[in-house]
Amino acid sequence: MATKVIVQLPGEQDYAVRIGSGVIAKLGQNLREIDRFSASRDVLVITDSNVGPLYLAHVKASLANAGFKSADITVPAGEDTKAVEVAAEIWSAMAQLSFGRDCLVVALGGGVVGDLAGFVASTYMRGVPVVQVPTTLLAMVDSSVGGKTAVNLPEGKNLVGTFYQPSFVCADTDTLATLPEREWRCGCAEVAKSAVIDSDDFFFWLLDNAEAMAARDATVAMEAIQRCVVFKAGVVAQDKTESAGVRECLNYGHTLGHAIEACAGYGTFSHGAAVAEGMRFAVRLAADMLGGADAIGEFADAQGDLLDMLGLPPLAFEAAPEDLLAAMKRDKKARGGEVRFVLARDIATWEIVPVADEVIVKALSR
């Protein structure tokens, strides 16, 4: 069972996102079918220390069956790996392997490997193609599509990066079988985010299927991934470089979510749990800021039910509102010290709203 979504972005070559059970087996063949990828290309597979032992051999075999010779690098699993020092080690390794501009980078792993490998590929010799092979739900539904690449600085997450689209995305849903439960829920939060921002159709489909999604039903998961990719491709097509006020909608729930992660200490709560809490907060703030509390209340209840069913209950976390506000102001999405929220008053009805400090503090205090 497999499906394909074509991502069409202005000024970019179209690329396919192949989603389904066992699609890694055809990765090499699919790459050969892309005109410019002859088998003479040098291929570097970048993976992490959790994913490599599980899926690297399978990926390399698929490449070899299609005639590609591949080298590989395994980086330590975890967010700390998204660092310019690690990128520099990979650039050097590629140079020592005499990789030229006609090489190809394959990112095998979650969003950490995807962002790092995308960054390396976008900068090595001013840009060599990258193929994403996402292995987390989050990476399949969000980070592998749309071309954001990044490394972190000690001063903050994702502060250095590029917009650089992949040439192909291969989302093999079989790899999700080994994904820890916490990571599954993380991905579910991004699915919920996409559904709220996208449409009634997606939202109510997900609400109907939320328990199956939480239980990792394969058919439901595949449809959720496909819907998210179609949604994200549509958003990115309107605003590839997040400069037209559209792509920011993907930040729904993330303004408070990032602040919770920072204040609690990274890793205390999963990114998804923090984003889910941020989505709950954004609806309360929408009622304060936009009015129409009754109508918003109905939507808030539906969104709350959805998050509960996906295994993302309200977070038991307390912090001083001023500390959370300070963390929000450090977020790179703040503008001139002003915190901007994606607020939704209903499904598919969102806007970006600058919110005054005192309003944020008051809402957080509640």
Ligand code: NAD
């Ligand atoms: P991750 O890459 O750290 O993966 C989570 C954990 O799961 C890691 O320990 C990893 O080794 C392990 N893992 C991955 N696949 C596995 C599998 N199939 N089986 C067993 N273990 C597996 O985290 P993530 O949640 O995938 O991605 C988070 C990163 O993505 C962050 O750095 C974030 O900034 C970035 N991100 C980027 C975008 C974008 O548009 N580029 C969007 C959202 C998030």
Ligand code: GLY
């Ligand atoms: N995940 C946010 C974006 O791609 O813009």
